[in-house]
Amino acid sequence: MEIxxxxxxxxxxxxxxxxxxxxxxxxxxxxxxxxxxGKSVPDEASLSLLYQCxxxxxxxxxxxxxxxxxxxxxxxxxxxxxFSPAVIGIRYCLFKMGKLEDNKFKILIxxxxxxxxxxxxxxxxxxxxxxxxxxxxxxYIFYRYYLLSLDRADK
Numbered sequence: 559m560e561i562x563x564x565x566x567x568x569x570x571x572x573x574x575x576x577x578x579x580x581x582x583x584x585x586x587x588x589x590x591x592x593x594x595x596g597k598s599v600p601d602e603a604s605l606s607l608l609y610q611c612x613x614x615x616x617x618x619x620x621x622x623x624x625x626x627x628x629x630x631x632x633x634x635x636x637x638x639x640x641f642s643p644a645v646i647g648i649r650y651c652l653f654k655m656g657k658l659e660d661n662k663f664k665i666l667i668x669x670x671x672x673x674x675x676x677x678x679x680x681x682x683x684x685x686x687x688x689x690x691x692x693x694x695x696x697x698y699i700f701y702r703y704y705l706l707s708l709d710r711a712d713k
Contacts, residue, residue, distance in 0.1 A: 561593065561596070561599055562593060562594050562595060562596040564618055564621065565590075565593050565600075565608065565612070566594040568612035568614055569590075569594075569612060571612075572611075572612055574611075574612075576590040576594070577590075579608075579612070582611040583608060583611060584607065585604060679691065
């Protein structure tokens with residue numbers, strides 16, 4: 559049995575509309591529709607609320623948890639496979655950029671990269687974005703001090 563089927567059966571058994579369930583789980587009706595159509599899966603917090611609202615029994619809870627975990631894991635693997643060539647391409651561009659002679663063009667490209675990185679961070683949850691910003695900041699500071707030490711060693 560699929561997640562979508564379990565959610566839909568439990569909702570109809572309780573006599574709830576998608577909007578009623580959405581209000582109870584604090585999501586939109588469209589989210590409930592996506593779950594029931596199998597286009598997405600609920601996260602752990604939503605699963606907990608679904609258990610309570612729909613009075614899903616222990617056996618179906620275990621099935622839901624396993625199915626949602628498996629689908630999320632598969633989704634993350636697919637993302638990694640799709641974007642790993644992109645990471646290699648970005649590293650190649652950064653390598654080539656280090657060899658550029660035109661500093662104005664280099665600054666323009668770096669600025670565009672920072673804007674894209676900021677847009678990516680905006681799409682993340684706040685705490686994850688803040689942690690990534692902090693890690694990048696610390697890495698940048700260490701990197702700049704390392705370059706400074708190389709400059710002093712050359713003199």
